[in-house]
Amino acid sequence: MVHMQSTDHILPVELPKSYRLLNHGPTVLVSARHGGVDNVMAAAWACALDFAPPKLTVVLDKATATRPLIEASGMFVIQVPTVAQATLTHEVGTHSLADDPGKLERAGVQWFEREGFDLPLVQGCSAWLACQLIPEPHNQQTYDLFIGEIVGAWADSRVFRDGRWLFESAPAELRSLHYIAGGHFYAIGDAVEVQEAPEKSN
Numbered sequence: 001m002v003h004m005q006s007t008d009h010i011l012p013v014e015l016p017k018s019y020r021l022l023n024h025g026p027t028v029l030v031s032a033r034h035g036g037v038d039n040v041m042a043a044a045w046a047c048a049l050d051f052a053p054p055k056l057t058v059v060l061d062k063a064t065a066t067r068p069l070i071e072a073s074g075m076f077v078i079q080v081p082t083v084a085q086a087t088l089t090h091e092v093g094t095h096s097l098a099d100d101p102g103k104l105e106r107a108g109v110q111w112f113e114r115e116g117f118d119l120p121l122v123q124g125c126s127a128w129l130a131c132q133l134i135p136e137p138h139n140q141q142t143y144d145l146f147i148g149e150i151v152g153a154w155a156d157s158r159v160f161r162d163g164r165w166l167f168e169s170a171p172a173e174l175r176s177l178h179y180i181a182g183g184h185f186y187a188i189g190d191a192v193e194v195q196e197a198p199e200k201s202n
Contacts, residue, residue: 007112009153013127017163018153019048021080021127022056024165024188026176027089029079030058031120034067038120040109041066042093044179046078054150056131061144065097070133071140074146077119080127083187084173088124090183117152126174127155167191 013021022028027046031040045059056078060067070076081089093109100106110123114130121128131148139145155161159170167175168191175187 011157013153018054018150022048027179032068032076034073039066039097074133078129079125084174
């Protein structure tokens with residue numbers, strides 16, 4: 001079900017800069033739609049792959065219920081969940097819609113959509129990347145590795161603006177999650193600025 005909620009703070013991200021939404025290595029949510037079914041799962045292994053056109057990779061186990069939706073529709077969304085969504089992220093990452101039809105409702109997943117994209121986006125995340133699957137059957141079957149071309153990107157302007165993350169000034173609950181194991185996450189920490197060392201004269 002799509003719930004109407006204000007999305008005024010969600011702004012488009014230029015596709016050439018969309019890779020930056022994943023550069024800090026967060027745990028992600030992967031959602032897809034096919035045949036009247038919407039689903040979302042958590043994934044720890046996702047990364048940017050290319051600049052132009054922008055591409056990303058994500059590892060999706062064969063046992064997941066989201067993977068067949070992606071293979072059938074050829075589309076998916078990568079989302080960056082926040083600290084406020086830690087429980088939701090853990091719930092959708094440890095329960096499968098195939099075995100637990102009430103998974104989404106219990107986890108509190110609410111969807112929204114963006115014009116021009118027939119895709120389910122999870123409310124409350126800090127970034128969303130709509131992807132078109134680049135079919136690579138060998139990689140998908142052998143390594144569970146999926147490649148997507150980013151065809152749309154949006155971010156919460158309170159935490160990502162002008163092509164860069166602003167974690168140090170954003171509310172703590174908007175920080176991204178980084179999964180370790182057994183329900184244990186870290187939130188992204190403080191910024192560290194590095195100055196270039198002056199050149200030494202010979």
